[in-house]
Amino acid sequence: MEVLKKPSQKNRTDNEQERVQKTIIAIMTAKINSCLFYPDSERDEYLQKISLLHKRLHAAYAYRALHSIGRNVFYYDAAHPWLLYWNLLTVSVVNDPEYNLNAKDKQDLIYILRKCQAEEGGFAGAPHMKPHLAPTYAAILSIISLEDVEAYNVVNREAMYKYLMKMKHPTIRGGFIMHEKGELDLRACFIAVLAAKVFKIDTPELFNGVAEYIASCQTYEGGVSGIRGSEAHGGYAFCGIAALSLLGRMDLLDIPRLLNWLTYRQMSAEGGFNGRTNKVVDACYSFWQSGIFKILNIEVGGTLYTEEGYQLFDQLKLQMYLLLCCQEDEGGLKDKPGKMADYYHTGYSLSGFSISQETRDFKVNGQQLNYLNNQMNQLEEIDPVFNLPVKKVNAIKEYFQKLQ
Amino acid sequence: VSTQSTWGKSILFLFSQKMEDKPSFLQKFPFDLSDVTPLKQYEGTSTIMSFAYDPEYETILDYFRALLVKGEVSARVFELSSIVILRLCGNYNAWYIRKKCIEELKLDLISELEFIEDILPGNEKSYQLWEHRRYIIEKLGDYSKEFDFIAKVLTEDNKNYHAWSYRVWLVEAFNLRDEDLKRLELYFEEDPKNNSAWNHRHFLRQNQIKTAEDLHDELK
Numbered sequence: 001m002e003v004l005k006k007p008s009q010k011n012r013t014d015n016e017q018e019r020v021q022k023t024i025i026a027i028m029t030a031k032i033n034s035c036l037f038y039p040d041s042e043r044d045e046y047l048q049k050i051s052l053l054h055k056r057l058h059a060a061y062a063y064r065a066l067h068s069i070g071r072n073v074f075y076y077d078a079a080h081p082w083l084l085y086w087n088l089l090t091v092s093v094v095n096d097p098e099y100n101l102n103a104k105d106k107q108d109l110i111y112i113l114r115k116c117q118a119e120e121g122g123f124a125g126a127p128h129m130k131p132h133l134a135p136t137y138a139a140i141l142s143i144i145s146l147e148d149v150e151a152y153n154v155v156n157r158e159a160m161y162k163y164l165m166k167m168k169h170p171t172i173r174g175g176f177i178m179h180e181k182g183e184l185d186l187r188a189c190f191i192a193v194l195a196a197k198v199f200k201i202d203t204p205e206l207f208n209g210v211a212e213y214i215a216s217c218q219t220y221e222g223g224v225s226g227i228r229g230s231e232a233h234g235g236y237a238f239c240g241i242a243a244l245s246l247l248g249r250m251d252l253l254d255i256p257r258l259l260n261w262l263t264y265r266q267m268s269a270e271g272g273f274n275g276r277t278n279k280v281v282d283a284c285y286s287f288w289q290s291g292i293f294k295i296l297n298i299e300v301g302g303t304l305y306t307e308e309g310y311q312l313f314d315q316l317k318l319q320m321y322l323l324l325c326c327q328e329d330e331g332g333l334k335d336k337p338g339k340m341a342d343y344y345h346t347g348y349s350l351s352g353f354s355i356s357q358e359t360r361d362f363k364v365n366g367q368q369l370n371y372l373n374n375q376m377n378q379l380e381e382i383d384p385v386f387n388l389p390v391k392k393v394n395a396i397k398e399y400f401q402k403l404q
Numbered sequence: 405v406s407t408q409s410t411w412g413k414s415i416l417f418l419f420s421q422k423m424e425d426k427p428s429f430l431q432k433f434p435f436d437l438s439d440v441t442p443l444k445q446y447e448g449t450s451t452i453m454s455f456a457y458d459p460e461y462e463t464i465l466d467y468f469r470a471l472l473v474k475g476e477v478s479a480r481v482f483e484l485s486s487i488v489i490l491r492l493c494g495n496y497n498a499w500y501i502r503k504k505c506i507e508e509l510k511l512d513l514i515s516e517l518e519f520i521e522d523i524l525p526g527n528e529k530s531y532q533l534w535e536h537r538r539y540i541i542e543k544l545g546d547y548s549k550e551f552d553f554i555a556k557v558l559t560e561d562n563k564n565y566h567a568w569s570y571r572v573w574l575v576e577a578f579n580l581r582d583e584d585l586k587r588l589e590l591y592f593e594e595d596p597k598n599n600s601a602w603n604h605r606h607f608l609r610q611n612q613i614k615t616a617e618d619l620h621d622e623l624k
Contacts, residue, residue, distance in 0.1 A: 010595055011595040011596060011598075012562055012594075012595045012598075013596065013597035013598060014597065039518045054617075065453075066452065066453060067453070069453045069454060069455060070455075070456045071457065071458075073453070073455045073456070074457070074458075074461075074492075075492070075494075077465075077492055078494050078496060078497065079453070079494070080453075083453065086451075104427065105452065108451065108452035109452060111451060111452075112446070112453065115446055124497075125496070126445060126468045127445055127446055127469075127470065127493075128443055128445070128473050129469070129472065129497045130472070130496070130500055131498050152526070162624065178496075178531070179496055179500065179592045180500055181499075181503045181504075182496060182500070182531075182532075182535060183531055183532075183538075185531070194476050219603065219606075220603075220610075223602070225569075225603075226569055227569050227573070229569075229576070230565070230572050230603065230607075231565065231568060231599065231600050231604075231605040232603070235530050270532070276563070276599055277599040278598070278599045279596045279599070286574050311453040327407055341620050373623065379477040388447075394439040395556070
């Protein structure tokens with residue numbers, strides 16, 4: 001709140017932060033203070049109403065996209081699997097019986113995934129294109145989300161393995177590139193590790209040096225960067241930690257330093273998270289950052305809580321940001337006020353919201369944390385490494401476990 | 405249909421427009437594509453998601469897909485890759501085949517830098533664009549224009565992650581630590597809270613700080 005008291009600074013960081021923060025505080029206070037227009041007896045009802053997560057609207061938004069995206073595809077024409085995953089994530093996290101997929105829907109989506117699989121292995125952003133690790137990741141998560149044996153069997157595992165091996169960086173040990181003649185990037189390491197683990201095609205040769213490379217991307221700030229030397233960044237931090245969790249090599253990280261960086265990512269005024277030091281809030285980091293908290297928590301056997309049993313970030317403040325500032329009236333969620341809702345922000349806001357509902361005792365006594373105790377906001381529990389409902393992740397793990 | 409109704413008038417208008425009035429992609433394209441059978445995306449069927457496109461864009465992509473599948477490396481594919489990139493910078497396939505053409509046809513690398521400059525507006529956060537620049541500069545071995553290129557992007561957005569990551573690569577590839585340290589001063593003057601600049605300084609200095617004295621100087 002100190003930024004608001006100083007006069008406008010001349011530097012861009014402070015100007016940006018002030019601009020965003022002022023808008024968000026204004027929206028939140030206006031919404032909450034409007035309860036004063038109501039008689040005492042109706043105030044609680046009003047506050048409950050404005051802090052409702054419009055689950056059905058968001059599920060409908062995603063469900064409609066899965067059934068008719070039309071010309072909205074354009075910007076994502078090299079990313080069809082993402083259009084599936086983001087919306088499947090939303091639909092499955094909300095799990096509204098009105099907007100769940102039926103068998104025919106699943107068949108139709110499996111068709112799209114089949115067409116995007118490349119003969120050389122991996123998935124492309126569209127049919128007849130070369131494979132790329134980003135749509136490969138999105139396709140795999142879509143497959144997991146469909147929770148269907150036919151979907152699981154779409155993947156040509158031998159070809160996938162050959163493709164992942166081809167993506168190893170020619171000179172940087174443990175590094176991976178995103179596509180043939182493409183960029184070296186930490187996302188690629190994570191995606192390769194995840195793909196190999198899910199389909200049981202992990203070999204020492206494939207993973208040679210990966211854990212060490214990822215750990216070398218932890219910066220002095222404590223977060224993780226996209227390439228060795230660049231800035232600690234929420235998206236890359238998530239990728240790095242999720243990968244190390246899959247590899248069982250969290251020991252390579254400086255966890256206290258990571259936690260320090262991570263806790264500072266939550267904005268004290270806005271309540272949401274930012275991605276890097278001195279940058280503005282963005283709803284998608286609700287998942288990238290709180291997902292890390294959950295992965296760390298699992299790593300330490302579920303003991304990463306305060307004495308009162310809360311996670312190491314302000315869970316209700318995150319919820320308030322998403323509820324009051326990021327919901328679009330027609331469905332979908334947005335980065336921040338002033339932006340438009342999109343499928344990506346909708347999915348990640350909701351999975352982040354789900355994580356914010358968990359307390360130490362929520363499995364024991366069902367104590368879910370919801371702003372103003374609004375239990376109608378409850379969402380499905382998320383597996384943080386896969387960013388999908390736990391039961392779906394368990395289903396595919398079980399399936400490939402049996403195959404062995 | 406009565407030509408007096410607005411609906412009727414629009415139909416007349418449509419039919420009166422000769423197809424040749426609007427130059428199509430095929431007519432504008434400087435190479436012959438008559439031997440190529442355009443390849444439809446989902447076999448021309450409408451999937452559950454009903455992907456829909458502007459007809460000209462769809463035609464361009466149908467030809468591009470056909471040539472990509474064929475694996476052709478040629479001047480016409482190179483030209484087509486430019487058109488695809490102009491329509492969608494994020495189409496990594498176009499960048500891939502472009503590199504293959506550059507390699508096998510031994511195309512001019514300097515004009516690639518010009519191409520990148522031309523399509524930069526609006527695409528400052530394109531992974532493909534930055535990787536292509538890195539690839540070209542690596543081949544050229546000439547970094548003389550790069551600080552200016554990075555500065556141009558950072559003027560607009562002083563925290564552009566791609567720009568700073570590219571800068572890390574540049575400094576390492578050409579051993580430019582000392583030179584870059586001097587340039588970095590500007591960024592601290594302009595915005596002392598720019599964390600990307602601070603991170604970059606740490607990257608530049610980390611191997612240089614070896615004694616307690618070095619550390620003392622840095623803290624000052």
